Amino acid sequence: xLSYYSGLAFSSFRRNPGVTALMVLAIALxxxxxxxxxxxxxxxxxxxxxxxxxxxxxxxxxxxDPNRGYRPNTKGPPVEMTYKDTQxxxxxxxxxxxxxxxxxxxxxxxxxxxxxxVNTRVTSADFFAMFEVPFLYGHGxxxxxxxxxxxxxxxxxxxxxxxxxxxxxxxxxxxxxxxEFRVAGVLDDWFPRPRYFDLNGxxxxxxxxxYIPFGWGPQLELLNNEETDCWGSEKLDTFxxxxxxxCVWLQMWVELPDAASRERMQSLLDGYWAAQRKSGRFQxxxxxxxTNVGDWLRFNKVVDTDNRVLVGLAFAFLVVxxxxxxxxxxxxxxxxxxxxxxxxxxxxSRRQVFLQHLVEVGLLxxxxxxxxxxxxxxxxxxxxxxxxxxxxxxxxxxxxxxHFDWVGVLWALVLACVATLAAGLYPAWRIGRLPPAxxxxxx
Amino acid sequence: xxxxxxxxxxxxxxxxxxxxxxxxSLEVSSGEFVAVTGPSGSGKTTFLNVAGLLEDFDSGxxxxxxxxxxxxSDDARSxxxxxxxxxxxxxxxxxxxxxxxxxxxxxxxxxRFAGAERRERIDSALELVGLGSRARHMPSQLSGxxxxxxxxxxAIAGDPAFLLADEPTGNLDSLMARQVMxxxxxxxxxxTTILLVTxxxxxxxxxxxxxxxxxxQISDFRAYEPxxxxxxxxxAGAPLG
Numbered sequence: 001x002l003s004y005y006s007g008l009a010f011s012s013f014r015r016n017p018g019v020t021a022l023m024v025l026a027i028a029l030x031x032x033x034x035x036x037x038x039x040x041x042x043x044x045x046x047x048x049x050x051x052x053x054x055x056x057x058x059x060x061x062x063x064x065d066p067n068r069g070y071r072p073n074t075k076g077p078p079v080e081m082t083y084k085d086t087q088x089x090x091x092x093x094x095x096x097x098x099x100x101x102x103x104x105x106x107x108x109x110x111x112x113x114x115x116x117x118v119n120t121r122v123t124s125a126d127f128f129a130m131f132e133v134p135f136l137y138g139h140g141x142x143x144x145x146x147x148x149x150x151x152x153x154x155x156x157x158x159x160x161x162x163x164x165x166x167x168x169x170x171x172x173x174x175x176x177x178x179x180e181f182r183v184a185g186v187l188d189d190w191f192p193r194p195r196y197f198d199l200n201g202x203x204x205x206x207x208x209x210x211y212i213p214f215g216w217g218p219q220l221e222l223l224n225n226e227e228t229d230c231w232g233s234e235k236l237d238t239f240x241x242x243x244x245x246x247c248v249w250l251q252m253w254v255e256l257p258d259a260a261s262r263e264r265m266q267s268l269l270d271g272y273w274a275a276q277r278k279s280g281r282f283q284x285x286x287x288x289x290x291t292n293v294g295d296w297l298r299f300n301k302v303v304d305t306d307n308r309v310l311v312g313l314a315f316a317f318l319v320v321x322x323x324x325x326x327x328x329x330x331x332x333x334x335x336x337x338x339x340x341x342x343x344x345x346x347x348x349s350r351r352q353v354f355l356q357h358l359v360e361v362g363l364l365x366x367x368x369x370x371x372x373x374x375x376x377x378x379x380x381x382x383x384x385x386x387x388x389x390x391x392x393x394x395x396x397x398x399x400x401x402x403h404f405d406w407v408g409v410l411w412a413l414v415l416a417c418v419a420t421l422a423a424g425l426y427p428a429w430r431i432g433r434l435p436p437a438x439x440x441x442x443x
Numbered sequence: 444x445x446x447x448x449x450x451x452x453x454x455x456x457x458x459x460x461x462x463x464x465x466x467x468s469l470e471v472s473s474g475e476f477v478a479v480t481g482p483s484g485s486g487k488t489t490f491l492n493v494a495g496l497l498e499d500f501d502s503g504x505x506x507x508x509x510x511x512x513x514x515x516s517d518d519a520r521s522x523x524x525x526x527x528x529x530x531x532x533x534x535x536x537x538x539x540x541x542x543x544x545x546x547x548x549x550x551x552x553x554x555r556f557a558g559a560e561r562r563e564r565i566d567s568a569l570e571l572v573g574l575g576s577r578a579r580h581m582p583s584q585l586s587g588x589x590x591x592x593x594x595x596x597x598a599i600a601g602d603p604a605f606l607l608a609d610e611p612t613g614n615l616d617s618l619m620a621r622q623v624m625x626x627x628x629x630x631x632x633x634x635t636t637i638l639l640v641t642x643x644x645x646x647x648x649x650x651x652x653x654x655x656x657x658x659x660q661i662s663d664f665r666a667y668e669p670x671x672x673x674x675x676x677x678x679a680g681a682p683l684g
Contacts, residue, residue: 004552015540342536345497346597347525347553349518437492440532 001352002359009360012336019332020364023325027368030321031416032375037314038411039380041307047294048192049131052255055096056130057262057290059252061085061273065231066283076299077287078229080200080248088272090124094265095254097126100214102250103201104222108210110163110174118159118209119201119225120176122217128154128185130255131197136160138170138185141213149215153181159209160186176210177220194302196293198251200226203302224249246281254290266290318416322423325364329427333357340431341439350432357431361424365417372416444636445471445494445605450503452489452659463489464500465659471638473604476631478647479640481656487640488609490656494638495528495607496520508604525553529598529635533610535590537582537597543569544578547597554601568596572626588619595626599635606630606637612646624649 013020047053062077063085064070070078086100101123109115127133128140137160141152153176160169160183169183194203216222221239230236230247256262269288276282291299333340340353348356452464463486471477481487492498493505496512505512508527512520529550530536537546544565551561569575572592582590591611598606608627612620624646631637639650647653655663 001552001555011540338536339538342538343549343553344521345495345524345530345536346550347521349521351518352521352553435498437488437497440497440536 001355005356005359006363008356009363012332012360013363016332019328023328023332023364024367024371026321026324026328027365027416027420028371028375030318031369031372031413032379034314034318034416035372035376036379036383037311039376040383041311047297048194048196049293052132053292053294055255055257056293057254057256057265058293058296059089059254059269060287060289060291061269061282062284062287063246063248063282064284069284070229077289078248079300080227080229081250081252082246082248083243083250085272086250086252089252089254089268092265092268094256094261094268096257096261097130097255099124099127099130099253100250101127101198101252102217102224103198103208103226104217105225106177106210106222108159108163108174108176110169110172113163115175116162118176120222121198121208121211122214122222123211124214126255127197127211130253131192133190134188136186136188137168138183140211141184145215146213147215149213149219151179151181152184152213154185154187154211155183156187156207156209157189176212179220181212194297196297196302197253198226199296199300199302200251203300218243256290262290315415318419322416322419325368325420326423326427329361329364329424330430333427333431337431337434337439340434341436344436345440354428354432357428358421358424361421361428362417364424365420368420369413369416373413444473444508445469445638446504446506447494448504450493450500450505452486452493452498452500462659464493467503467659467661469654469661471636473636474631474634475652476628476637476650477639477652477654478650479638479654479656480642480644480647481662482642485656486659487642487656489659491607491609491638491640494605495530496524521553525550526601527604529601529603529606531591531594531598531606531608531611533613535582535587535594535614537590537593539582541582542578543574543580543582543585543593546582546593547600550597550601564600564602565596568600569593571599572596586619587615588622591615591619591623592626595623595630599630604636606635608637608639610641611639612641612643620646 049056059081060077060079061081062070063082064078069075081100090098090100092098101121104120104122106118106120107115108118121127124146125141125143128135133140136157138154140154141150144150145152153174155163155169155174157166160166163169163174164172169186172183174181174183190207192207195201195205195207218239226249228247228249230245232246234241234245234247236242236245236247254265256265266288269290270286273282273286273288340348343353343356344350447467447469450464450467451462452467454461454463467486467490469490479487479490489498493500496507500513507523510523512523515523538549541549547565547568548561551564556564565578566575569578572595574589574592574596577585577589577593582593585593591614595611606627611627612623615623627637627639628649637650639646641647653663653665654661655665
């Protein structure tokens with residue numbers, strides 16, 4: 001009977017093409033808006049390295065002013081670390097990988113290519129392996145190159161395009177802040193959204209153009225060009241003063257392969273905290289944290305409340321579309337009540353009439369879902385185009401917007417089909433309950 | 444075969460109760476051709492709807508083939524209606540976006556006949572009413588008389604025991620009305636019980652028995668002479684067109 005009911009449904013669509021198109025369009029618009037909003041939301045809030053959520057942790061300790069917290073309205077330690085604390089923790093063998101880093105500015109040139117400013121990440125060697133940064137050519141550097149710092153540099157794909165026309169430049173020389181560096185590697189496209197490893201440079205900013213070993217920071221006294229926070233009245237006349245101060249300016253991440261190593265790392269933090277407290281530091285209550293990426297994004301409120309409201313509104317819009325469809329369905333079914341009366345007289349039970357109309361609703365939902373997917377693809381392409389134009393990206397950036405969040409899509413489709421079917425239950429049930437005699441007589 | 448005992452059917456509003464059928468009793472034997480007559484509003488159609496299991500009744504009992512229909516679920520009633528009863532309406536009630544063949548197919552679909560059997564029954568029914576060549580026509584492409592013959596084909600395709608006809612000639616001119624009545628007599632001669640609701644005394648006289656209703660009650664029974672066997676035999680099996 002399913003194929004018979006499907007045939008009747010398509011016949012019904014042909015009989016009322018205008019109303020059918022309106023219903024399909026209403027469902028499709030609701031689905032398209034939901035998918036687009038979910039995809040944008042996912043691009044803005046997703047954990048770009050979710051598969052390492054139980055391995056990657058950022059390290060924070062509350063070294064702040066005993067009289068007031070780091071953030072007046074939010075509990076929690078500073079989001080960055082002091083130089084002296086990171087130097088102690090970087091000596092630990094507990095983490096499988098560990099990274100300390102910050103961002104600075106530089107000027108780079110190569111051969112005849114004129115010098116240009118570049119955002120630069122000063123980082124320890126594990127950065128590339130820990131964050132699974134893809135390489136187009138070459139590789140990063142070894143831990144030995146961090147200190148004493150060796151003149152090695154990693155270029156982004158875009159920077160390599162500017163300096164070397166995109167060819168394999170490993171082994172070639174560049175001048176960074178008037179120092180000669182050798183290219184160790186060139187990154188492939190890498191645009192994690194949000195930029196979880198350092199949220200200070202803008203949660204949705206692009207990663208740096210070049211990367212140099214961490215040891216160059218102290219050696220060249222490279223200043224942090226992102227957030228640096230200090231408290232108290234410390235003498236900060238020299239870079240060495242700065243490195244010995246309570247100022248927080250460094251991001252530190254550790255990769256801990258299992259729960260046991262995580263516990264050992266927490267113990268190390270707490271022990272270090274206790275020892276430092278005895279010597280007069282860390283006068284606030286103990287708050288030493290190892291925070292995974294998901295919690296880190298939540299703690300930093302990377303996803304704006306507005307985005308969540310937007311997702312809610314999108315689903316509300318879907319509900320409005322479905323309710324409109326219910327109204328149209330009811331009107332359509334009732335206008336064909338005489339035919340239903342005839343079918344009842346010829347032997348159709350209420351259940352069969354109900355199923356027949358439910359199949360029609362299901363097909364409408366499926367057609368709406370398909371059109372919705374197509375509209376969502378078009379809409380996302382338009383959104384991507386607008387973002388790219390607004391941020392002047394020649395290549396890369398917001399690529400997530402070009403692709404469906406398939407889990408979200410699946411949910412939206414299932415939701416739309418379930419919602420439409422659930423919404424169609426009433427009209428289908430109602431038509432099945434009509435007294436056939438009344439409609440047969442009234443024709 | 445059909446036995447109604449003290450059937451009452453009341454339509455209620457906030458202000459009044461209207462008895463469409465009041466203590467209505469009727470027995471119809473297998474193979475009978477019974478005409479139900481009466482003035483407008485006398486309860487003829489309500490009787491037919493109750494008999495065809497399209498409407499419930501308020502009191503009394505109704506046995507169809509020995510089955511008390513009151514205790515049946517909607518599924519069971521629909522099944523019984525589908526297998527045992529055929530309907531013919533004054534306004535034909537063909538489904539406008541189905542062609543002739545698909546219209547006749549509707550009750551057979553609900554009976555879940557296999558495709559080959561459905562095709563055979565449709566062809567046979569259409570041949571009987573003389574419309575075998577119009578199977579692909581849409582209802583709008585047929586005359587009123589042809590449409591009513593399609594409706595008759597649809598009603599008999601499943602070999603029902605009863606044919607309930609509600610003013611089947613009401614929308615037809617006299618020639619077509621006569622052809623339809625000939626066809627009904629032919630079907631009755633083949634053994635199908637027919638209950639014909641009409642207000643036309645002339646048509647009623649072609650039945651074997653006439654039940655006259657006034658205010659939902661039987662006011663008169665009248666039995667007519669049975670039709671000559673030769674007359675019945677003259678049309679049996681011959682397509683009418």
